[in-house]
Amino acid sequence: MNLDQRIRREIENGGPMPFERFMDLALYHPDGGFFTSGTLRSERAGDFLTSPEVSALFGETLARYVIGERERIGQPFEMVEVAAGSGSLLKPLLEAVDVAAFAVEASPTARDKLVEVLPPDRVLADLPDRIRGVVIGNELIDNLPMALAQRVDGSWRERWVGIDDDALAMVDAPPRPEVVAWLDQFAGDVPDDGWVEAQLAAASWVRDVLGRLEAGSLVLFDYGDTAENLLPRRQDGTLRTYRAHHLGPHPLDEPGETDITADVNFTALAAVAESAGAMVELHRQDDFLTGLGLGDRLSELRHAELDAARSGDAMERLRLRSLKTEAETLLHPRGLGDFRVLVARR
Ligand SMILES: C[S@@+](CC[C@H](N)C(=O)[O-])C[C@H]1O[C@@H](n2cnc3c(N)ncnc32)[C@H](O)[C@@H]1O
Known part of the structure; x- marks a missing residue:
């Protein structure tokens, strides 16, 4: 039975399912989930290109952040990367x-790859109980299962997944109280017919990590924005799929075959982190990486490339030019530089 059939069977037996249940099955079902079966997704040959996959300069730059935090809180100190993918960070x-x-990785394929970077006992499926140091997550939150809601006549309705005309379809459902509470607190002034992805699992995850963090910080990189800045995109919502580096089909088509994602509501994450007692900062990725020295590194690369050109060292010039392009990509103000970085310290 393939994943589409499994999902239909569950709906036939139990009725329509909340969208986050569908997303959880489509991405993480052990038999057919997009991340949990088959190939490694986050690499150049995969379905999307993330900052660490673009360049080793991302991890190299973040090392400075880790060193700064180690100086701030002292020993014992450890670094935990959640959603570590191929190990490219x-x-x-x-x-x-x-x-x-x-x-820490949910994907067994990724965990198999990560033992090339870390000893097997350092590659985990779940977060350690206690953490003192830095927890980093790049493009994790946008993949955590979310509920889906639509504004109708000034109230909220949920969109669940059912079967219509023998195909998976969005169906109307009364909103659950916890979803309404999240929407009222974090969705903002959404116009009628507007769509919102209610990121309750993301909120629980941040609360959980901060509960384990004795001292140090949680640093999350992702696409998204504040609730207010996301408002212009609410007419259609931000839910989408990716496959082979391009926007893919409708999220209900071909479950398990595409990445399902949405912009992260950083207002909600910041509020949860603050209520867990953390000091919170929100940055753009270009500013954050520039603050850690990537801007200076880019200037050095530009000068070094010119020197190599003058000296006639073609191979060195090519190497430097490629590194320079990578740094520019990480900092591009309308690309990866426009990602947001949430820092929650304690
Ligand atoms: C978009 S990929 C990003 C991978 C990597 N961070 C990168 O930037 O290339 C999302 C990853 O998050 C992992 N993931 C999802 N939920 C997770 C969880 N709760 N704990 C650990 N990893 C998780 C998935 O298995 C997948 O590898």
């Missing part, structure tokens, strides 16, 4: 800083 980071590190 951890590898350059660990080359730049000698620190005890753990990788």
Whole structure:
């Protein structure tokens, strides 16, 4: 039975399912989920290109953040990367800083790959109970299952997944109280017919990590924005799929075959982190990485490339030009530089 059939069977037996249940099955079902079966998704040959996959400069730059936090809180100190994917962030980071590190991954395929970077006992399926140090997550939150709601005549309705005309379809459902509470608190002034992805699992995840964090910080990189800045996109909502580096089909088509994602509501994450007692900062990725020295590194690369051109060293010039392009990509103000970075410290 394929994943589409499994989902239909569950709906036939139990009725329509909340969208977050559908998203959880489509991305994480052990037999057919997009991330939990088959190939490694987050690499150049995969379905999307993330900052660490673009360049080792991402991990190298974040090593400076880790060193700063180690100076701030002292020993014992460890670094935990959640959603560590192929290890493309951890590898350059660990080359730049000698620190005890753990990788946490939901995907068995990714965990198999991560043992090339860390000893097997440092590659985990779940978060450690207690953490003192830095927890980093790149493009994790946008993949956590979310509920889906629509504004109708000034009230909220949920959109669940049912079967219509023999195909998976969005169906109307009364909103659950916890979903309404999240929407009223974090969705903002959404116009009628507007769609909102209610990110309750993201909120629980942040609360859970901060509950385990004795001292140090949680640093989350993702696409998204504040609730207010997301309002212009609410008419259609931000739910979408990716496949082979391009926007993919409708989220209900081909479950398990596409990434399902939405913009992260950073207002909600910041509020949850603050209520868990953390000091919160929200940055743009370009500003955050520039503050850690990537802007200076880019200037050095530009000068070095010119020097290599003058000296006639074609190979060195090519190497430097490629690194320079990578740094520019990480900082591009309308691309990865426009990502948001949430820092929650305690
Ligand atoms: C978009 S990929 C990003 C991978 C990597 N961080 C990168 O930037 O290339 C999302 C990853 O999050 C992982 N993931 C999702 N939920 C998770 C969880 N609760 N704990 C750990 N990993 C999770 C998935 O398995 C997947 O590898």
